[in-house]
Amino acid sequence: MERLTFFGLPNEQSQELLEKFLSPICRRHGLQLVVAGEKENRATAMIHQRFSTFVVWDCSVEGPENVYRAFNMWSKLSKKNLLVSRTPLPRNVLAHHQCAPIHGHTLTNDVLAEWLDSHIFAVLRGTPATYRPQRSDLATNWWLNRPGGYFLSFRGSHQAEAERWREMFQQESRTTVRMVPPNEYSYPTEVVTQQQMWEGVARLGYEMHAAGHVIIFQTGDYFDSFWTSSELLLTLARCGWNGRRLISRAEHDRPGWGPLTAEFVASPHGTALLPFKDGIRARSIPGLAPEAIDRLAKLLNNGDPLTSAPETQVPPEGLAKLIALITRRRLGFYDPEFMSEDYWHVVRVPCPRCRPRGRRPEEVDWFRHMHLADSSPAVDYFGYFPARREELERGTVRCPGCGSQLRLVNRRGVRTLWVPVMTTERDQDRPVIQEHKVWEVETS
Incomplete structure (x- = not known):
């Protein structure tokens, strides 16, 4: 008999998920249900993962008790792990199969159970597990199903204009165009660490490569934004323009990243598309040198929810020193920059007055774009300046x-x-x- 192991919490909500929903699901599908004990750790969790067909983790954070002491990297990387949560997942938790809310929302057990039942049924039948509840409060795991279609890179300040263009393009091409909803990964004036910024870029990268085709909806303020500029940076690196493709280093453990093509919107009033390289030349957008691509790969490895490792802030000892030496040179892990207080804890505050306005394509500086984490107190390339979390408490x-x-x-x-x-x-x-408070700069 195939086995399902459940890692739960010692609270009423988790018990309800187990008794009211998961137990009937196991009976219906002929699965042996094993409930992990409260004293499980990463080593015993590995044993459960080895001998179970499914491992269900209740990843909710609803108090001091949680499953994360037993959680390990395989919980994110192995497809047999199913992550469900009534609360938003930690920033650096992203798995092949998960059902959790976006930040600021919660889900109920019946939603989680519906997803679990559908997923388990599909896997046991040998069919693709692509079910996703149609809910706006559900965190995106869009990249895993590789739905095809297009990813639209656009400024949120032109949301309505971009939506009109998308509607027109979808009707004509009879395909889907993905637009990342507002606040999906960050709030407009949120104060974030540099690690959080590149985590958001990595998540956007997964979405872009799930679609396989990027459309750049360039407007006059496109290069004023770290986020849209980073989408173009990823596209440049992946399309091999003026530099080699971003391959082995940045693709390390990135199962959602595949071939990528891109084009520019020729005009917001029509559906014609301009080939990517022609658009780059016409707009005089700088390309990427090989060292810039290497830099991007290291930033992604240390920001990506699948591969980032906040525990590397602890200096390695013993055999770990050798591992650190090997991974530092090739992947950027254990690089002093990414072990530092600045990278993980010093936040970047966006100044509404100092942010760029109308930055022209030829003014783009990819080197400055990727070097925002120095200890200088000055305002950086996108109008952010560093501050410590304790300073934020003053308001x-x-x-x-x-x-x-x-x-x-x-x-x-x-x-x-x-x-x-x-x-x-x-x-x-x-x-x-x-837990880190979500601080935002008030603009009104």
């Missing part, structure tokens, strides 16, 4: 560029981060889930 910070006093608000709770305990750490009982 105001002063921009070192223009001198403006910026008001900060925390209206959206916290984001969580999974930080496994290293065997070399003294405090083996520390919490493995960190």
Whole structure:
């Protein structure tokens, strides 16, 4: 008999998921149900993963108790792991198969159970597990199903215009065009670390490569945004323009990344598309040198939810030193830059006055784009400046560029981060889930 192992929480919601929903699902599909104990750890979890057909993790964070002490990298990388959560997942948790809400929302057990039942049924039948509840509050795992179609890169300031163009294009081409919804990965004026910024870029990269084809909807403020500029940066690296393709280094453990093609919207009033290389030449957009592509690969490896490792902030010892030496040179892991306080904890505050306005394509500087994490107090290339989290608690910070006093608000709770305990750490009982307040610059 095939086996399903459940990692749950010692609370009513998790017990309800087990008894009311998961047990009947197992009976219906002829699965042996094994309930993991409360004292499980990463080693025992590996054994469960080895001998189970499915491993279901209740990844909800609803108090001090959670499953993340037993959670491991295989929980994200192995397709037999099914992650469900009533609360948003930690930022660095992304798996092949998951059902969880976007930040600011919650899901109920019946939604999670519906997804589990459909997924298990599909896998046991040997058919693609592509079911996704049609809900706007469900976190995107769009890249895993590789739906094809197009990914539209556009500025949120031109949302309505981009939506009109998409509707026109979809009707004519009879295909789908993916537009990332507002606030999917970050809020417009959210204060984030540099690691969070590149985590968002990596997630966007998965979406782009799930579609396989990118359309650039360029507007006058396209290069004012870190996010849209980064989408074009990824496209440049993947399409091999003025530099080799971003292959082995950035594709390491990136199952959702495949061949990519791209085009520009020729005019917002029509559906004609301009070949990518022609668009790059016509707009005088700088290309990428090989060293820039290497830099991007390291940023992605240390930002990607699948491969980022906040535990590498702890200096390696013993055999880990050799592993660190090997991975540092090729992949950027254990590079001092990505182990630093600046990278993981110093936040970047967006200044509304110092942000770029109308940056022209020929003014783009990819080197400055990818070097935002220095310790200088100055305002960077996109109008962000560094601050420490404790400074945010005062509710105001002063921009070192223009001198403006910026008001900060925390209206959206916290984001969580999974930080496994290293065997070399003294405090083996520390919490493995960190909570960081979501601060935003108030603009009105």
